Amino acid sequence: MSRSGPVKGLLVAVVASVAAVAGAQFHQHRHQRLPIVAGPAVARVASLSEYGEGLARTMADTKVFFLQGAEPGGSALIMAGTHANEIDALLSALIFVENAVVEKGTLIVIPQLNHSASVYTRPGDGCPLFYGIETPWGTKVFRFGDRGASPLDQWPDPDVYVHYPDAQLLSFLDARNTNRSWPGRPDGLLTERVTAAVMRLLAEERVDIALDLHGAETMFPVTNCIVAPERSMRIATMASMTVTAMEGFENHVEPSPKGFRGLSHREIGDHSDTAPFLLEAPFPFLDQPTGPKTRDLLMTGRDPFLLSLAGQQKLFVPYDESGWPIEKRVGQHCSVALEIINQFSRKRADRAIRISEVPRYADLVRNGVGFYFHDPSKADPARVHLD
Amino acid sequence: MPLVMIVYYVICLFIAGMLVWNFAREKDDRQMMLLYLVVLVPLVLRLLRIN
Numbered sequence: 001m002s003r004s005g006p007v008k009g010l011l012v013a014v015v016a017s018v019a020a021v022a023g024a025q026f027h028q029h030r031h032q033r034l035p036i037v038a039g040p041a042v043a044r045v046a047s048l049s050e051y052g053e054g055l056a057r058t059m060a061d062t063k064v065f066f067l068q069g070a071e072p073g074g075s076a077l078i079m080a081g082t083h084a085n086e087i088d089a090l091l092s093a094l095i096f097v098e099n100a101v102v103e104k105g106t107l108i109v110i111p112q113l114n115h116s117a118s119v120y121t122r123p124g125d126g127c128p129l130f131y132g133i134e135t136p137w138g139t140k141v142f143r144f145g146d147r148g149a150s151p152l153d154q155w156p157d158p159d160v161y162v163h164y165p166d167a168q169l170l171s172f173l174d175a176r177n178t179n180r181s182w183p184g185r186p187d188g189l190l191t192e193r194v195t196a197a198v199m200r201l202l203a204e205e206r207v208d209i210a211l212d213l214h215g216a217e218t219m220f221p222v223t224n225c226i227v228a229p230e231r232s233m234r235i236a237t238m239a240s241m242t243v244t245a246m247e248g249f250e251n252h253v254e255p256s257p258k259g260f261r262g263l264s265h266r267e268i269g270d271h272s273d274t275a276p277f278l279l280e281a282p283f284p285f286l287d288q289p290t291g292p293k294t295r296d297l298l299m300t301g302r303d304p305f306l307l308s309l310a311g312q313q314k315l316f317v318p319y320d321e322s323g324w325p326i327e328k329r330v331g332q333h334c335s336v337a338l339e340i341i342n343q344f345s346r347k348r349a350d351r352a353i354r355i356s357e358v359p360r361y362a363d364l365v366r367n368g369v370g371f372y373f374h375d376p377s378k379a380d381p382a383r384v385h386l387d
Numbered sequence: 388m389p390l391v392m393i394v395y396y397v398i399c400l401f402i403a404g405m406l407v408w409n410f411a412r413e414k415d416d417r418q419m420m421l422l423y424l425v426v427l428v429p430l431v432l433r434l435l436r437i438n
Contacts, residue, residue, distance in 0.1 A: 004414050011417070015424040019431060026438040121438070152436055156395050 029129045029143055030119045030150075033386035035376035036063070036094060036111065040357075041102040043068035045385050048110065051204065052186055052197025059153045060190050062115035063387040064201070065097045066108055073105025074208040074351030076341050077274070079198070081112035082179045082212055082264070084145025085122065087131065087298065088281050088326065089213035091142075092333035095372045096358055105345075105353030108205060112387055114178040114194060118143055120150035127293045133326075135370035137378070144298070148176030154190040164188060166261040174262070179212070182267035195267075202274045208351050209235075209344050210276045211337050212264040215283025215329065218306060218315045222254050226336060227278040229256040229269040235347060236277055239339040247335050247361045249328070250318065275344070279336050281329040282317045299326050331364035396434065403430040 038045060044066040049055040051064075062081075080093035093111040100107060112118045121129055121144070132139035151157070154176050161175040162168075164185055174180035176191055184196030202210060209232075216223035228236035233253065240251045256265040256278075268276035284301040285293065291303055302323030310319035317324070338358055345352035359372055376384045410423040432438045 004420075007417055008410070008420060011420050011424055015421070015428065019428045022428075023432055023435070023437045026432065030437070152433075152438070155392055 025129060026121065029121060030152075032130075032141075032143060034112075034142060036065075036385045036387055037098050037374040037376050037379045038065065038383040038385060039067070039098045039100055039374075041067035041069070041100050041107070042097065042383075048194065048197045048201070051200040052193050054186055054193040055190075055197055058190065059116045059119060059150065060114070060194050062110060062112050062194075063385055064108060064110050065385075066106060067097070067100055067102045068106055069102035069104045069354065071104040071354075074345070074348060074353045075106040075108065075205055076344070076353050077108045077110070077198075077202065077205075077207045077210040078213065078337060079110045079113045079210065079264070080213045081110070081118055081145070082114055083147045083177075083214060084112065084114055084117035084120070084143075085127070085147055086213075086215035086283055086286070087142065087144065088215050088283060088329040088333055089279075090118075091133065091326070091330045091369055092213055092337065095330070095334060095369070096337075096355075098374050099357050099359070099372055100355050101357040103354040103356060105351070106205070107341075107353065107355060108201070108207065110198070113198070114145075114149055114191070115387070116149035116153040116190065117147065117176070117178070118145035120146040120148075120152075122146050122293075125293055128295050128298070131295050131298055133370045133373065134368070135373050135375070137375040140370065140373050148173065149178070149191055151176070163262045164192060168261040170262065179214075179264055180262035182262055182264050183271040195264075199268070199272060202268065202272050207274045208348065208353075209340065210264070210268050210274045211340060212276065212278045213333050213337070214278060214280050215286060216280040217287045218282050218284050218317045218319060218324070219287050219289075219309070221316050223280050223282050224250050224317050224332075225252045225254045225280050226340070227254045227256050227263075227265045227280065229265055229276065231269055232265075232275040232277050235275065235340060235343045238343045239336060242343070243332075243335050243339050243361075249332055249335075249361060251332070251336060277340055279333055281332045282324050283329065284319075284324050301325055301329070327364045327368055328361070330369050331359070331361035334358055334364060335361040399430055399433055403427060403434060406430070 080089035181191040184192040226236040265278040
């Protein structure tokens, strides 16, 4: 054996141990599935690949829940997980899936639209791989995902992302962002195949309104709001005014810019008969000037640096020592989504959608988010779906 | 898997092979030995499709 042999052996052992520990954690994150208990209204659970063959047997394939009413009516789609690190969207969508009773019409929910992003991490940002929501029956564990699809599923990134079909030049990062890939194409990038499949779902299921749930930085002006194009503006305005007046939280409407392509609130409206809405709730975890990206920050939204910035009027939302807890953020999403569906149903009685048993803002602030999740170990196994 | 992705995996494998080769040839400099191994980690995780 050479003189350096023992040193090399030791170094290989140390580095291999570190790689094995990290690799095991990454592997668990990529392959752990989220149990979703289908609520009383769930009549069918499909895969998105049924609307886009190019997604079959890929990590981008995801579950689609159809909540059917007893009476025929209109159809609404709720999408979450467009950005898998904006967790309030997923939690809100699951509250609909596990609790909603649909009396009229159809509600379709896609909890993890960019499924590939939900099995990826935020390298270098020190973000947690998992987070837990306390429930009456224990802690429900969720994967913490990323903004874009995993490079294991779509790689390499181009130098410049050329949007289809408008040929607008966008950041290379946005090639893996499903909120820059609308309306998509069936044979395009993986993210384009996801949005193309949803466009086909919108047409085949005659979806009247589509709600895309997000979270936004408190230092970003497009937060605490509904982003709506021209055709959705009236309903968005009525919904925003109603929740602001009746439920005690601030909300406003932002017009969808015509010149910024690839976003759901722009392209769905331009390429289908569906009226799109993008909902933003304040999500302090995304802000850059915060302390460590801990699970506590994820849940409470409390951060001393943001508090200091709030004192200097640098934030676009009210912010105090209580932060922006998850109950408020999810509550806002649930209330705004319900109110948009309500306002649409008032405007289009022939296509009305009536939903009950979904908590609103005050219910979530009072009871917490976990109160509305059901124990998969006690549920009928046929009603538990792994996503 | 698209062709370009396969090409990138081949490049990845080539670089990983070069690092292993250089690690094997290094006789004295322990810092360089460690450096080769640390740089190798993300390439191995990618080749094994872990991250």
